[in-house]
Amino acid sequence: xxxxxxxxxxxxxxxxxxxxxxxxxxxxxxxxxxxxxxxxxxxxxxxxxxxxxxxxxxxxxxxxxxxxxxxxxxxxxxxxxxxxxxxxxxxxxxxxxxxxxxxxxxxxxxxxxxxxxxxxxxxxxxxxxxxxxxxxxxxxxxxxxxxxxxxxxxxxxxxxxxxxxxxxxxxxxxxxxxxxxxxxxxxxxxxxxxxxxxxxxxxxxxxxxxxxxxxxxxxxxxxxxxxxxxxxxxxxxxxxxxxxxxxxxxxxxx
Amino acid sequence: xxxxxxxxxxxxxxxxxxxxxxxxxxxxxxxxxxxxxxxxxxxxxxxxxxxxxxxxxxxxxxxxxxxxxxxxxxxxxxxxxxxxxxxxxxxxxxxxxxxxxxxxxxxxxxxxxxxxxxxxxxxxxxxxxxxxxxxxxxxxxxxxxxxxxxxxxxxxxxxxxxxxxxxxxxxxxxxxxxxxxxxxxxxxxxxxxxxxxxxxxxxxxxxxxxxxxxxxxxxxxxxxxxxxxxxxxx
Numbered sequence: 006x007x008x009x010x011x012x013x014x015x016x017x018x019x020x021x022x023x024x025x026x027x028x029x030x031x032x033x034x035x036x037x038x039x040x041x042x043x044x045x046x047x048x049x050x051x052x053x054x055x056x057x058x059x060x061x062x063x064x065x066x067x068x069x070x071x072x073x074x075x076x077x078x079x080x081x082x083x084x085x086x087x088x089x090x091x092x093x094x095x096x097x098x099x100x101x102x103x104x105x106x107x108x109x110x111x112x113x114x115x116x117x118x119x120x121x122x123x124x125x126x127x128x129x130x131x132x133x134x135x136x137x138x139x140x141x142x143x144x145x146x147x148x149x150x151x152x153x154x155x156x157x158x159x160x161x162x163x164x165x166x167x168x169x170x171x172x173x174x175x176x177x178x179x180x181x182x183x184x185x186x187x188x189x190x191x192x193x194x195x196x197x198x199x200x201x202x203x204x205x206x207x208x209x210x211x212x213x214x215x216x217x218x219x220x221x222x223x224x225x226x227x228x229x230x231x232x233x234x235x236x237x238x239x240x241x242x243x244x245x246x247x248x249x250x251x252x253x254x255x256x257x258x259x
Numbered sequence: 260x261x262x263x264x265x266x267x268x269x270x271x272x273x274x275x276x277x278x279x280x281x282x283x284x285x286x287x288x289x290x291x292x293x294x295x296x297x298x299x300x301x302x303x304x305x306x307x308x309x310x311x312x313x314x315x316x317x318x319x320x321x322x323x324x325x326x327x328x329x330x331x332x333x334x335x336x337x338x339x340x341x342x343x344x345x346x347x348x349x350x351x352x353x354x355x356x357x358x359x360x361x362x363x364x365x366x367x368x369x370x371x372x373x374x375x376x377x378x379x380x381x382x383x384x385x386x387x388x389x390x391x392x393x394x395x396x397x398x399x400x401x402x403x404x405x406x407x408x409x410x411x412x413x414x415x416x417x418x419x420x421x422x423x424x425x426x427x428x429x430x431x432x433x434x435x436x437x438x439x440x441x442x443x444x445x446x447x448x449x450x451x452x453x454x455x456x457x458x459x460x461x462x463x464x465x466x467x468x469x470x471x472x473x474x475x476x477x478x479x480x481x482x483x484x485x486x487x488x489x490x491x492x493x
Contacts (some may be wrong), residue, residue: 029465058458078462081460085458088451093448093452093454096452096455097371098268098373098403106456107459109466114420136270141270155459158460258275
């Protein structure tokens with residue numbers, strides 16, 4: 006079932022820069038999609054469109070067959086966005102208060118907010134730090150809190166923008182485990198990253214973007230053959246080695 | 260780095276955390292006004308009370324944390340002395356400023372920014388022509404992000420020092436090297452935060468209800484007002 010459809014989406018900034026050029030793709034329910042590309046390829050602009058944070062110059066985004074701007078608040082609840090910089094996403098002083106921000110915006114009853122906060126913090130393993138000051142968390146914990154804040158809104162799709170930025174090995178492992186677990190539990194996951202070597206082995210599909218266009222959309226084993234020609238590093242030479250072998254190495258999980 | 264930032268909410272439990280935020284804000288305003296209108300004896304009494312509240316509720320993790328406030332109070336003292344040539348007057352000016360800072364820290368250290376947001380909403384709601392939701396959220400964000408801004412300023416300063424900004428003779432140029440990137444960072448942070456809030460369905464329509472006042476709250480308020488009256492009467 007097509008959960009999310011992007012139809013001929015174009016975006017031109019005020020200065021004339023074309024960030025997206027007729028981008029078209031769809032996402033199936035339960036899929037683990039990775040969108041990659043070098044800096045300035047339009048990945049982050051696309052992410053903002055998927056949550057209705059930008060209005061397209063032309064084209065449209067559909068969620069469950071309906072244009073997202075028809076009921077944008079409901080769509081934002083269903084399509085959760087985890088931003089690259091967790092520090093900007095965390096706007097409360099304690100862990101539990103921050104996880105409650107989204108459900109409170111949905112004006113849910115207090116008991117329901119508490120239930121969702123408890124469940125989301127448990128899910129990301131921050132239950133024991135619920136009273137902690139958010140600034141005292143490590144980089145990996147802040148990222149997990151950002152994910153908890155989104156989970157508390159009970160989304161169907163979780164979009165993560167560069168989830169491994171500024172994280173050390175244990176941090177990457179923690180976040181990657183959570184992403185895989187979320188996908189296994191039925192969430193549709195879209196991961197926007199240029200660090201394919203850390204997680205591509207777990208994905209169902211890879212989209213490569215270049216200069217605002219989709220230049221490749223395939224299963225990871227096939228798509229990574231063209232990755233290097235678009236400025237994305239892969240751990241091996243896809244021309245000399247079997248791409249399936251390279252793909253197996255593309256994870257930071259032991 | 261994050262541990263040594265001034266103006267932060269305190270993790271440890273405290274009696275003041277149980278006091279209604281509206282009462283804390285009201286008493287803070289009253290005490291700050293009294294600081295500038297009471298006699299020297301009243302100031303001493305209020306200072307003792309403030310220092311007691313501060314030491315019981317706020318933990319300074321490193322001396323560097325209060326360096327800025329101490330430097331600013333020295334500047335205020337020097338300015339007061341230059342304008343009046345009265346040492347006693349300048350000592351009083353410094354004390355008043357320091358006590359106001361400590362009272363602010365007690366409020367910030369013991370009150371979650373969400374509670375302050377709700378209390379500000381409660382105070383501003385009866386005022387016409389003002390968006391109470393906007394003001395309340397802005398106060399919350401300011402309180403939450405002040406430590407971030409201070410940390411960013413410290414990082415920019417360090418980056419400048421690593422590129423020998425200390426050798427620049429012109430103080431305006433020196434200040435520009437700090438202020439311009441800091442403003443840029445603050446604006447960028449504000450933009451990012453606004454986007455993340457929008458993505459989490461923020462529209463201003465939230466539950467701002469605070470608990471109803473109880474007898475315990477009235478007792479807290481009366482005790483606070485009794486201290487205020489005491490400082491005015493001595």
